[in-house]
Amino acid sequence: METIWIRTQSRQYPVFVGQNVIETLPSFIHDHFSYATSLLIITDETVGGLFLPRMTSLLKDFHPETYVVPAGEKAKTFDIYYSCLTFALEKKLDRKSLIIAFGGGAVGDLAGFVAATFMRGIPFIQVPTTILAHDSAVGGKVAINHPLGKNMIGVFFQPEAVFYDIEFLSTLPPEEKRSGFAEVVKHGLIKDKELFEWLQANIKSLENVSNNDLQFMLSRGIKVKESIVSEDEKETGIRAFLNLGHTLGHAIEAEIGYGKITHGEAVIIGICFALQLSKRELGFSYKKDEFMQWLRALGYKTDFPNHLSAKKLLNRMKMDKKTVRQKIRFVLLEQVGRPVLKELEDERLMAHLEHFRAGGGV
Numbered sequence: 001m002e003t004i005w006i007r008t009q010s011r012q013y014p015v016f017v018g019q020n021v022i023e024t025l026p027s028f029i030h031d032h033f034s035y036a037t038s039l040l041i042i043t044d045e046t047v048g049g050l051f052l053p054r055m056t057s058l059l060k061d062f063h064p065e066t067y068v069v070p071a072g073e074k075a076k077t078f079d080i081y082y083s084c085l086t087f088a089l090e091k092k093l094d095r096k097s098l099i100i101a102f103g104g105g106a107v108g109d110l111a112g113f114v115a116a117t118f119m120r121g122i123p124f125i126q127v128p129t130t131i132l133a134h135d136s137a138v139g140g141k142v143a144i145n146h147p148l149g150k151n152m153i154g155v156f157f158q159p160e161a162v163f164y165d166i167e168f169l170s171t172l173p174p175e176e177k178r179s180g181f182a183e184v185v186k187h188g189l190i191k192d193k194e195l196f197e198w199l200q201a202n203i204k205s206l207e208n209v210s211n212n213d214l215q216f217m218l219s220r221g222i223k224v225k226e227s228i229v230s231e232d233e234k235e236t237g238i239r240a241f242l243n244l245g246h247t248l249g250h251a252i253e254a255e256i257g258y259g260k261i262t263h264g265e266a267v268i269i270g271i272c273f274a275l276q277l278s279k280r281e282l283g284f285s286y287k288k289d290e291f292m293q294w295l296r297a298l299g300y301k302t303d304f305p306n307h308l309s310a311k312k313l314l315n316r317m318k319m320d321k322k323t324v325r326q327k328i329r330f331v332l333l334e335q336v337g338r339p340v341l342k343e344l345e346d347e348r349l350m351a352h353l354e355h356f357r358a359g360g361g362v
Helices: 021-032 045-058 078-090 105-120 166-171 174-191 193-202 211-229 238-243 246-256 263-282 288-297 310-318 346-357
Strands: 002-007 012-018 039-044 065-069 098-103 124-128 141-146 149-156 162-165 328-335 338-344
Touching: 002 211, 012 021, 012 211, 021 045, 021 124, 021 162, 039 045, 039 078, 039 105, 045 065, 045 098, 045 166, 065 078, 078 105, 078 141, 098 105, 105 124, 105 141, 105 149, 149 246, 162 166, 166 211, 174 193, 174 211, 174 238, 174 263, 174 328, 174 338, 193 211, 193 288, 211 238, 238 246, 238 328, 238 338, 246 263, 246 310, 246 328, 263 288, 263 328, 263 338, 263 346, 310 328, 310 346, 338 346
Parallel strands: 012 162, 039 065, 039 098, 098 124, 124 162
Antiparallel strands: 002 012, 141 149, 328 338
């Protein structure tokens, strides 16, 4: 087991990464939340069906309540958020209660937002079960979606701890492995060239990654995120670099429909587009053919979804949280490990989108 400390202005907390780290959760709760009056586990249908009996047995001394929500982005709606709050009130949770977010990134976002807003904020612990959640469970961004944009309704609210048991990752379907791995690639590109090169050299398939390799790459990714959020907790500066590929990626998710493409698969297309912009705008240079072949071998689609309108995607990007005065800002790379922010005028951006659609690639 490895312990990584996340240090932000508002809170410091541990991330425990490794096999069977979930077994240490009861003692952590006993040591740090002996005052807790009640405990609520929020999970989704998929994770609940696989692992909820184990979790409730593990935490039986705390007599946990459980609430099961839809899997994936369907959990991040006003209606589901409201139903979680209603359940918490019905079960008499109070300001000394504790919430456990048990699932992937969507459950973590939802449960964290519930914790942040229930009675003006109660503590919560992240227990992620996906590769994607190595990114989303760390850093304190919690939110739900709006039909006009992803994660538009939310706050910054740090967890008390993260228990990242990689044993849970063994049941992930291929598309969820690709979804999470996209964020690992992102972390390497923006701040850890050694990790990025290691990934290309060692990860040739996502179907048979060893637990040792999983722990190595996920820990490195978490350390990249820690180094950024420790300086910029609320995204007033460099934390925006963590959005590499997300500006177009979020627009693709919203335009296709949440849940119809995984977050990470949309982000990979966004990363490919961002690298094209980096090349054309900043002279970014690297082994692009090798990179694209590697992504495709891992099962990613790297092309612009041709059935989507470039104009509609442009309008979606204008709704992005990072947009200021209707000027779309992209995270680009001067080189691997050296990100920058750049605003692009609509006409120039449309030209880049059409070039990408036509197969200009990176």
